[in-house]
Amino acid sequence: MLSVRLERLNDLDEWRGKARRLLVAGMKPSQVVWRVGLEESGLFEAGDDMLPDTDGPIGSVPRQFIDLAGDVIQHSDPQRFAVLYRLLWRLQDDKHILANAADSDNSLLTRMASGVHRDAHKMKAFVRFRTVEHEGDERYIAWFEPEHFTLEATVPFFTRRFAGMHWGIITPYASAFWDKENLRFGPGGNKKDIPAEGAVEDDWRTYYGAIFNPARLKVAMMKSEMPVKYWRNLPEADRIAPLIRNARQMEEEMIARATTQPPARHMRQKAREVDEKVQQIQSLANAADAIDSCRRCPLYEQATQAVFGEGPKEAQIMFVGEQPGDQEDLQGRPFVGPAGQVFDEAIKNAGIDRRRLYVTNAVKHFKFIPRGKRRIHQKPNAGEIQACRFWLNLEREFVKPRIVVALGATAAQSLVGKAVSISSMRGKPIDLEDGSVLYITNHPSYLLRIPDPETKAREREKFEADLALIHAHIQRLEKS
Template sequence: MRCVRLASEIDLEGWRAAARGLLAEGSPPSNTCFLTRAAPGGLFEDEAPPSPVPPGSSLSVPRAFLDLAQQVALHRSEDRFDLLYRLLWRLQRERTLLHIVSDRDVADAMERAKNVSRAAHKMKAFVRFRRIEEAGGERWIAWFEPAHRVLERTAPFFQRRFTTMRWTILTPDGTADWDGEHLTFGPPATKDQAPEGDDVEDFWKTYYASTFNPARLKTKMMQSEMPRRYWANLPEASLIPGMIREAEARLGTMVATPASPANARLMRAIAPVVVRPEPVSAPDSLAALNGAAQGCRRCPLWRDATQAVCGKGPREAPLMIVGEQPGDQEDLAGEPFVGPAGQVLDTALAEADLDRTAAWVTNAVKHFKHEPRGRRRLHRTPDAGEVEACRWWLDAERALVKPRLIVTLGATAALGVLGRKIAVTKERGRPVQLDDGTPVLPTVHPSYLLRLPDAATREVERARFVEDLKAAKALVETV
């Protein structure tokens, strides 16, 4: 048996150098083994180092294998380096081996890598520091027993997280020490080297107990996320059995306790939900239409919007401009096209010699459809059902304004006015007629211009948009 003894339990570089030599010798996995300093050798094992790699020889492996090897080398299994050598040997003949996840060796390596990754995650979650005072000042020390040898891999996380602290993590595999400037690693430690509990730990246990919710207790789920193997080193773990025993009684007390009254100050700050009955017939004025739209419940969009945003302009405007829906700023202001797209529209209208204040500017959908993303509300395109539900209000606006020409901005606006989908980029600038003879001129939405990444393309498309508006000016003057 051809064996190589590595310098340490995680000596991946030593394994790589030895593996290259063994491959050059043609030593098969069945006749090869790797030992660490802690592993005893066998009676029939030859621990002679492998022959040097011949000059000019090269060895290539997929990057995925190197990433996998970095994980597997930290696993506590004794045959981890043998498994890696077996995969390396096979990769010389089966270049796509790592893609075959059903292969026994590949599946075994991936499972070990997953276990190592899980151990690193648990270390980040379950290390508990205790404060001590020493000659140099305050230091924080933690004792931890990771499931696998992940100390050196995980220590940089604590370096980034606690940069201003001086800390030491003690484990059976080694120690990590951060002095505020340098991260160093030392020999294995024992639990008796760690300090006993401190006052910070008492505060932590009080906080942990106060946040425990007996109504949400799921013991199996808790133990899957916080395995019992880590409980011995978690100060809060001493509280868990008692909290589990008392959970049922505490839950009963919570259910029996009357609800506390709502905070009066908060309730005054919350705007009441005003339910207005929707009109049976179309309103007879634009003011009445705007008021009635605030109570619209024809689709669910009203639930997340601040208000319904109807059109703005003179009562009998010759030109009606229809966009898609109000955006974030329009939803707050209660007026259409006041945000970035509105600024693009205003500039283009001015270049086309069209007066926005003489046009009726509105949207096909009156409520802002969006999804929250942190503190932002990101635009979402209304679907066909929402556009159809809002056509009642758009038709009512058109009946009151009686425009001589309608310009639709984008596909959603065209769908709301025409009742059918169109290919805007192909049909833009070509007027079509409604059943009552009103011409409709489709063009792109100003936000389309804002989304174009290339400055040259953006300038060309903006010029085309202005030309469409000039065509609208010529058409409205002749109708």
């Protein structure tokens, strides 16, 4: 048995270097044991000094595997190195393993990657800096206990967000320090080394109290998204219990303060004014210009701007989402926020080129409720969907896509004209009156909201399977 030793817990380049040498030596996965740092080798394990050196690439693997390995290498499961090498060994003979969601190695690594993504998200959400004095200069320090070895890969997020601060993040296995210009890493530390209280503690408590919405309180969901194990490091955690106790009273006060909607006749007059302005629309560009004056429903009053579709004016395929999100509303472009990133990755995995797609939304303005400094997404109602069908129908008329994909129930309702069940309709091509074919699947934001990693991975596979089916349809059209 060969003992392969790694110096670092989560260094992909180090693991790849060792894996290349193992491939050159023809070492089967069953002949290899992976050790890290000072971990003791077994009595009958030989060292890896006998492995041949190699400078160039050995064999080939899909880029998808490298991306997957970059995530998995951060997982805390000690078997991650062995499973990665086993899959790498198998990929030398079968390059299609990664497309097989039922493969045990592929499935296991996908779940590990999902766990790492979730851990990185929790670090971004739950790191809380505390102030410390250093030679008369104010600096910031934070303690965090990740489940996996995600600090190195996640910390660039903090260098971008807090670029003008001196700060450090301490975890049990490693630490990161930023001096406004340079990022350096050091050994791990202990929570007792972090100040128990800082000047920004009250700010966090005030912020949490401001964004707390008693009308949408679901304790089980809250504990899923903000696990109790993180509470001991969150200054705002001491506000949670009293806010929950007083939620009913707070909700009644919110209802009493609620604003009224404009009279129906006022909205009808606004719609007539817009109709007069859009009568001269003769092209997709005209429609994109005219939508800024849309007053067909009240959503325009709160949104930053209308978000029109984007893509080639003669695209063969049109993807229709629900509505713009926070980032889309600010940038004025569809699918550029977190859900858009999931969408981009999924269509790339399915072999679909986004540059050839027209992407838009069923509703063109962002519907939300303010919660402190945040804007929380709200689902459009039937009236708002119906009002915006005018613009979606214009896009379909001018683009003339051969395939239309409804992402989520709102988009499906807008395109079909009634509420439909995604689970019963997905994967089934539906002929529309204009001659195009409709496919229905989940919205990518649905994947972001699933807390359980296994469920999220399973739903992601179903989503990408839908996209693969659509890609196959595209290819058939191109050959016809």
